[in-house]
Amino acid sequence: MKVLTANRLTDGEAVWYSDTNGWQDVIQGSTLAEDKTGEERLDAIGKAAFAQNLVTDVDLIDVNVVDGAIVPQRLRERIRAAGPTNRLDHGKQARAA
């Protein structure tokens, strides 16, 4: 499974794409691509958003769904989704607390 991620142009904030909310600040609730067709669709959305200068550094990343939560496979993406592990008061994790 994959989700679409990027950084918002204006502030560089890590964002994920949701069919419901558009580019959102949290990974949970982002749209899952469960097959090739879904990936191609998200890829097209990402390219369009990049071309519209909404986001930059667009990427489709591998995720698993664990107990209903979206969990990126790579540590890099888990840190992007949560925040730096040395500063739990920063990043998305700080807002969730």
Next chain:
Amino acid sequence: MYRYDEFDHDFVKARVAEFTDQVNRRLAGEITEDQFRPLRLMNGVYLQLHAYMLRIAIPYGTLNPRQLRMLAHIARTYDKGYGHFTTRQNLQFNWPALSDVPAILSDLASVEMHCIQTSGNCIRNVTADHFAGAAADEVADPRPYAEILRQWSSVHPEFSFLPRKFKIAVTGAERDRAAIQTHDIGLHLKKNEKGELGFAVYVGGGQGRTPMVAKKIRDFLPEKDLLSYTTAVLRVYNLNGRRDNKYKARIKILVHETGVDEFARQVEAEWADLKDTELALPQADIRAIEAYFAPPQLPDRPEDDDRIKQARLDSRSFGEWLDQNVVTHRHPDYAAVTISLKGIGETPGDASAEQMEAVAGIAEDYAFNEIRVSHEQNLILPHVARADLRAVYDRLVEIGLATANSNLITDIIACPGLDYCALANARSISVAQDISRRFASLERQREIGELKLKISGCINACGHHHVGHIGILGVEKKGAELYQVTLGGSGDENTSIGEIIGRGFGPDEITDAIETIVQTYLAVRNGGDEKFLDTYRRVGPAPFKEALYGSEARAA
């Protein structure tokens, strides 16, 4: 320190205006990311994992209190209340919005700072010995020459699009505290037999994926020839450096592939046409720049001894700090103070806005308005009267910056790693924090003695792991972090590249592995005075391999 003249002010102001326009055009969608990326990089703006990152140049690591206060202001106003001092003597903010960068640059310009050439394939911030102007063993202050190089290299039309980035470091002492042999050009300021100033010139050092120790291509270059000779080196590199492969584009590869003798011959041939041109530095110009770095008037303060002796008796922790973080000064009544940014379990190199402001205040009150950033990610007060050391210590205690660990195992260099950096493969800060906590006991650290531990989160080696006495390189293997250990590296006048000791360790194993290495050292060292590096150079890797891998090592 150097003060901007009218030209400098106008230049930086114009650059801020130019980049402000570029940012506005980018935000308005008038230019694409592909067009904007090289422009933002030229102005120190990166995109990292969580946000943009802004890298601010601190020329040769020298700051005045006004500048440090401005960095604190920016941290508080536009970022998250802290900054990260780097191994390039620079400062990075990890969370600025692109839309705020023009305002930040404008604030920086007001205190004679900028972010120009902190990225890109150009000549980067010139670094220098952090004890410059204060060190007892110094021939002369290297910073005037670093400043001359800074002015010459700023938006240099010929050298703004080199095959790859280019780093120059200068030291003015035999004891190399600027790691000059790990730079593209390393300059060792010295005197010849006639007492004239000049440089030993080293070329082709570097870390990254292909670490190399720089080679000396000239034993003595007269100071007037600094720019003509540097130009000759850059010209040979610019012409012949590889542009087809970014991993082979640094000058170290060119020097290696060309051969040092042939490379030096090419430089000398190029220099023959340059040395008597307008690049020859007039004495008057050198002395004029030198005047900016005139040492502060240091009045004799011989009242120190009794006061310090008493203070030692009053406070054991003050005595420990004195022993560890204070070094001799060229003036016997003064000392240079290392302010450790390596509190136990904390992020190496980070300082809060409040700490920056407090250090600025201490520098104003006790250190002649001078602050330095060391490439080891600490702050330095280069000129403190010994009689004032207790007062400085007390002020540092108030802000949590009195950790007495300079040059000890918890004085760890660590790059931002995977917690922030888009290039990283593994975390380095968390490893530094774990090791720091494990070795928190100062008594134990001092028993171990000088030990430089350096951690990088990827092969680019921003954490200088190749030249750590113990180096740790984080890699990603099968989706997990793995840490390779190197031993025997050193970034001083006897620079050496550490040797990989064996298979790597997982995040939960690496601190135990360091513990094993330290225990092995303590067991085999030749008395308490033999430092880790000396022991390693004497006994080699075998006992460490045996301790880490046992029968596995013997089988190999």
